[in-house]
Amino acid sequence: MRHFLDFEKPLYELEARIEELRNLNEQEGGVNLADDILKLREKANRFLEETYAQLSPWQKVQVARHPQRPHTSDYIAALVDGFVPLAGDRNYAEDPAILCGLGYLDHHPVCILGHEKGKDTEQRVACNFGMPKPEGYRKAARMMTLAGRFQLPILTLVDTAGADPGVQSEERGQAEAIANAIETCLNVPTPIISIICGEGGSGGAIAIAIANKIFMLEHAVYSVISPEGCSSILWGNASKHKTAAENLKMTAQDLKKMNLIDDIIPEPLGGAHRKKKTIYHNVKQTLLQALEELAPLDSETLQQQRTQKFIDQTRQFVKN
């Protein structure tokens, strides 16, 4: 069953009509409806094209959070051969909200890690809806150190509403775990490539996104706080989430303009979830090209380039 977003209502109606006609068409002795179906299909595609060409920031947030949008586990299943999942932070627990492991991307041995939101209710609960606890960040840091030891490039996929805001997470040092993950990202001697695939939610996202190359999917979002959180703090209630989303300049297009990301990975018409094969292909090509570009750099240059990238990031707004 396909999930439609609120602004996709006309599309839902068109699709329902197409389905209806298709059923009729299959009935024996009926009139040939193929032409009508084709016309409706064209209409549906036109709607998708027009709508997705000018999504508002809030609509992008909705697409980025789409329940059928591919997650880290999907990307790994589609792109990584011989994947060996690795678990645990060696301190306290295993956190399924961050998926880690080793494998091959088109014959390149890599370390891959990313937020996992889960697909069904059971998985979502197990993954804490993609909100990592301190052990998740400590595992990520452990994995990056491991990758560094064996000169493996690190691919990170970002898709989280944010780090887990819970009493136990606080007591186990959520802040320290994130700070430490950031420090680890900065000191790793191998290439790091990050892709913001869905939601890039605040510190919980950037903790694993300090990379040599940073990409965003066309409809992904990345910001310091969720639009709802921002609205509730600055307007006193969550009802201004749409205005907040606009103000936060959180879309891939906004961030590219500010030079905070390297490039945007195009999504298939109507979002990544509508044609998963296309998005897997686009993501893979981007990763392979980035790997190739970073391959000749030695560890010192890689570290230096990563550091300089972040030093430069807001220097454009510093007056001389």
Next chain:
Amino acid sequence: MNWLRNLVRPKIRAISGRDIPEDLWIRCNNCSQMIFHSELTANLHVCPHCQHHRRLTASQRLSILFDDKRYEEIPLPKVHSDPLQFRDVKRYSDRLKDAQQKAKRTDGTIVARGTIDDILVVSVCMDFSFLGGSMGMSCGEAILLASQTAIDSKAPLLAICASGGARMQESMLSLVQMPRSVIAINRVKQAGLPYLTLLTDPTTGGVSASFAMLGDVAIAEPGATIGFAGKRVIEETTKQKTPDEFQTAESLMKHGMVDVVTHRKNVKKTIAQVLRIMLKRAPNA
């Protein structure tokens, strides 16, 4: 009238029907007792009745720490005030202007160099009274500047945190200050210099999740709120009341997140003691 202002107890003033001038008697926001201003200043803005540590501005804080209240302030680079043209119920540029006028400076954060118990120290000090001490581009530049100053002066870096977190109105431009601040303190550590943190009320959000939690030694003031997510967010998300002793300096110490929790009057001494040993100097007589 001066003798009356100085000597008459608040109760009598209340009877006399006049408002108490705010600056003379201050009500403790923890125990509600009235404290005479000079007594409060003498007690480093700690309530003499309940030992509640009141928040300090950056300049108050620095004059408590540095010898003879003297330090050199390193001017911050100027940053573009509102590149995102952020507007909630008010324009961010207006909020910023108000805060700047009130504080008579362009940002709350101060970078200072001076001596603490005769040890040359560079400090980057946040100010909660300036837009909640929030970390924006200016603060990120301040931390980088402090780091460079410390390295050039071969001096330890002391970060004094008082912040609600990243500055929302600068969105991603503020979020990237988290890695930038970590780069800054990494450089100090790589130069072999000590990096100390003083966590004061409050140290939360993107500040605690970056440079604030990476100190070689972390000192916290009693009762300070230190944590990642805000209490309200936690209670709303988990639908649970948070425990009584939660995200306080004391509970953080219990959970292994800070080294020392000490009264404001001992902070300077503790910093100096630790630095002397780290720098392999003889104890101060």
